[in-house]
Amino acid sequence: MLCGSMAFVHDMVKTKTQLDSMGHQAFVPHGSEPHLTDSGFVENLDDDLTFCIENNVMKRNFDLVKDSDAILVLNKKRNGIDGYIGVSVLMEMAVAHHLNKKIFLLNDIPDHKKHRWSQEVRIMQPIILNGDLTKI
Secondary structure, three states: OEEOOHHHHHHHHHHHHHHHHOOOOOOOOOOOHHHHHOOOHHHOHHHHHHHHHHOOHHHHHHHHHHHOOEEEEOOOOEOOEOOOOOHHHHHHHHHHHHOOOEEEEOOOOOOOOOOOHHHHHHHOOOEEOOOOHHHO
């Protein structure tokens, strides 16, 4: 399963295609659809909340984590943060960690003294690919 900010949804679709061509079976998150057609949807929190509740997006993505062998987090630069990981992705990572799934990060994460959430990410001991999908 691919995980990441919906700001990266087009990158997730492209990465899915790359991984599929490498012999993997990759899945983009449930709830990606409106983000593919409306780049501003990621910042429209009211509509996003309604959409996610009506479509049970969080539970469906947790189920997708459960049904996958591993997750790949597309942690690109966002909001001025290299290796950005948002709250929803952090929760998906926690589910993967709890279920003993492999966790891959596309890029390294910032120092935990700068962004506290990176401490929790490091505790999960992800495999950092440094942009190289062939390491999966």
